[in-house]
Amino acid sequence: MSSDRDEILHAVSSAVLAVTRHLSVREVLQVIVRSAQRLLDARYAALGVPDDDGSFAEFVAEGITDKQWDAIGPLPRQHGMLGAMLREATPVRLPDLRGDPRFEWWPKAHPVMKDFLGVPISDGDEVLGIIFLANKRTPGGFTQADQDLLTLFAAHAAIALTNARLYENGRELAMLEERNRMARELHDAVTQKLFSLRLTAQAASSMLDKAPGKAGAELERVQRLAGEALSELRAIIVELRPAELDRHGLAETLRKHVRLLDRLHPARVAFECDELPPLDPAMEVAVLRVAQEALHNALRHSGADQVTVRLAFEGKRLALTVHDDGEGFDQGESRGLGMVSMRDRAESVGGVMAVDSAPGNGTTVRVEVDV
Structure with missing residues (x-):
């Protein structure tokens, strides 16, 4: 048990430190789920972070391929056992999930899950998410020792998730400040070029009859200014890309x-x-x-x-x-x-x-x- 505990602490420490490598929340969750699946020898592992609309803002899983996900359909809702775990905020360990009254149904293409172990990821009284495993490969199903390890894992996962959120919130604030700065630059740089573009076009128009050679030179300047304005606009649009x-x-x-x-x-x-x-x-x-x-x-x-x-x-x-x-x-x-x-x-x-x-x-x- 000591070696298992050392290994799991090392794994969750990696997840906690992952945010310092500028990983996204989803990438941190994937580290957590993959480690839990491997260390507790489960066929399936998943972690869900609830949203405010009865579904999940994030849901990552191991053991299910992209093709299977497409066949299963949309993300799960907060119903059945998942909803119960979010409401009750207590660990659940079952020899057969299907025999529990809180279980409701699966989509047609969903894999059959029997033995089940789920633990809430909590920060104080707030449930940040749930992590659960199914179909332990070792005969006999999940044990109390497995539950203790997953509970320990969930406690560290809460730290990783909280830190990731703090990091992303800080980054979003920095991005907002940067966008405001770029908006000012857009006004100063592009507006000035468009004003010059308009004046140059007017000058070219007035020269067409009396000095067509000079008008041609002015039109070439119009093309150059338009190209520069377009390049600056494109650069700013790229930097204003969706935060997602x-x-x-x-x-x-x-x-x-x-x-x-x-x-x-x-x-x-x-x-x-x-x-x-x-x-x-x-x-x-x-x-x-x-x-x-x-x-x-x-x-x-x-x-x-x-x-x-x-x-x-x-x-x-x-x-x-x-x-x-x-x-x-x-x-x-x-x-x-x-x-x-x-x-x-x-x-x-x-x-x-x-x-x-x-x-x-x-x-x-x-x-x-x-x-």
């Missing part, structure tokens, strides 16, 4: 967005993702915005039953695909500013966008960008 991208990266930000839409709309919205390399910040912003616009179009206008978002890394290219099985449209007809905006965003980071659609055959939007 800083916390979670493109893949997880888009995954969370898809899960939210799946809960809010009658259509089934699924997400698939390859393992991605580090991405340029401007590329992440552009791809996220294209995905959001394509999803908006599909869910509001296509009448689709199924929408699938996929991020793939193919060779040295990032590929975003948003496909719906909706009504489709005639590509010869004008589709408004949405398509233009998506194409402009893709091209702003050197990407290309293609749209494939026909009446009755759904729509596929695909963006490819060199990484």
Whole structure:
């Protein structure tokens, strides 16, 4: 037991210290869950942080593949055993979860879980989350010693989670201050260039008839000033990227967005993702915005039953695909500013966008960008 306790203390100390390496809350939770699964020899392990809407702001699990998650569907709600643990804030150890009256049901594709051990993650009287294990590989199920170790683990996990939140709150405040500074710079730098641009254009217009050579030189200056203003605007837009991208990266930000839409709309919205390399910040912003616009179009206008978002890394290219099985449209007809905006965003980071659609055959939007 002493060696087990030493090992678990080392593991949770790594999780507590993880925030000093600037890991996100989700990454800290993953450290905790993976360590708990390994050290207590469980087939499944999960950790949930509740939100205020009856679901979970964060939910990480080990033992379940992305394909299984897609089949299971949206994040669990705060019902059944998970809801009971959040309300009761006491450890739960069962030989068979299904025999407990607090158990309700699982989605069809959910793996069968038998022996169960769950512990609340608390800070004083506040329940920050719950951590639970299922299907111990060693015969005999979970023991009191396992419960003691997981309780110890949860106490340290509370420190890690609290520290991660403090770190992210501090970072968000710093980002807000930086955005205010950049807003002032935007006003000072870009506004000045646009004013010069207007005066130069007026001067060129007045010279067209009497001095066309000088007018041409002024028009060249207009082009240069417009290019400089555009570059400065793009740089500021990149720095004003969504805070979620800083916390979670493109893949997880888009995954969370898809899960939210799946809960809010009658259509089934699924997400698939390859393992991605580090991405340029401007590329992440552009791809996220294209995905959001394509999803908006599909869910509001296509009448689709199924929408699938996929991020793939193919060779040295990032590929975003948003496909719906909706009504489709005639590509010869004008589709408004949405398509233009998506194409402009893709091209702003050197990407290309293609749209494939026909009446009755759904729509596929695909963006490819060199990484």
